[in-house]
Amino acid sequence: MDKLNTEQRSKNMAAVKGKNTTPEIRVRKMLHKMGFRFRLHRKYLPGKPDIVMPKHHLCIFVHGCFWHQHPGCKRATVPEFNREFWVTKFQGTLKRDKQAEKVLRQQGWHVCVIWECETKENELLIRTIRRCIGSITSLCSGFRQSMSE
Secondary structure (H helix, E strand, O other), rough: OOOHHHHHHHHHHHHHOOOOOHHHHHHHHHHHHOOOEEEEEEOOOOOOEEEEEEEEHHEEEEEOOOOOOOOOOOOOOOOOHHHHHHHHHHHHHHHHHHHHHHHHEEEOOOEEEEHHHHHHHHHHHHHHHHHHHHHHHHHHHHHHHHHHH
């Protein structure tokens, strides 16, 4: 049973942001600190990536662990109340995520997902960004230089 009434639940859900979330801002600040420049929420790209680095053909999605059901994460729970609705909703989200990634890759973009739980600690976030950026040869030298300073 839901602990909130319909009006309270509706108010809570309406407050959930789709962009400029705290995890997204953490990633943007770290990328900027590391010397990278980027664009935000490019509507013309499939899935509207949170961060786009056109120079390097890299799209970064910053996914909430709950909303995108991060495998193995303690935040990736399915609410007991109205469970069927949530399962269907999460399945639709995962399907859209996979489709957007597929189309972006077909268009020649590199795609990286950074999970909300990976943004909580700076060291973990730096390692995660390294993983994203390190796989793209053209970025590696710039990344190493910015981290050694």
